Amino acid sequence: xxxxxxxxxxxxxxxxxxxxxxxxxxxxxxxxxxxxxxxxxxxxxxxxxxxxxxxxxxxxxxxxxxxxxxxxxxxxxxxxxxxxxxxxxxxxxxxxxxxxxxxxxxxxxxxxxxxxxxxxxxxxxxxxxxxxxxxxxxxxxxxxxx
Numbered sequence: 001x002x003x004x005x006x007x008x009x010x011x012x013x014x015x016x017x018x019x020x021x022x023x024x025x026x027x028x029x030x031x032x033x034x035x036x037x038x039x040x041x042x043x044x045x046x047x048x049x050x051x052x053x054x055x056x057x058x059x060x061x062x063x064x065x066x067x068x069x070x071x072x073x074x075x076x077x078x079x080x081x082x083x084x085x086x087x088x089x090x091x092x093x094x095x096x097x098x099x100x101x102x103x104x105x106x107x108x109x110x111x112x113x114x115x116x117x118x119x120x121x122x123x124x125x126x127x128x129x130x131x132x133x134x135x136x137x138x139x140x141x142x143x144x145x146x
Contacts, residue, residue: 078133078143086124095124099135 073087084099095106095117106117106124114127122135131143 075146076131076133076143077146078141080138080141082133082135082141082143083146084133084143094119097122097124099133 071087071089073085075083075085077083082099084097086098087096089096093108095108095115097104097106097117099122104120104122106119106122109116109118111125114125117124117126121137122133123140125132131145132140133143134140
């Protein structure tokens with residue numbers, strides 16, 4: 001076999017990986033560079049664990065960083081003394097409400113101005129003029145952000 005045709009032994013099975021990355025993965029996996037017959041089918045458990053761990057860390061960083069930006073919570077205080085928290089999530093049209101010690105999910109309804117949410121005996125109206133809530137057969141009450 002000519003020198004230009006000779007196969008180069010690579011300790012890591014993926015040929016497209018940069019040699020420095022190969023060395024880091026090799027060190028992390030705790031393996032030794034196999035020689036001879038061991039090179040073809042050596043113990044790959046350490047490599048698989050290192051690659052899986054790196055993929056999980058990368059996925060966690062990518063998804064975790066955007067989750068905090070995709071939500072907003074607002075605290076309200078009403079004229080009758082009721083306090084509640086409403087949460088809005090980026091890809092969810094519903095409003096998630098915490099009122100009187102219970103969690104209620106309100107579906108978005110058709111409104112001509114502002115936003116109208118209702119469900120579970122609770123109705124929430126949010127407009128430029130202000131916000132109102134009606135719950136547990138009580139009359140409509142004006143509320144303000146705190």
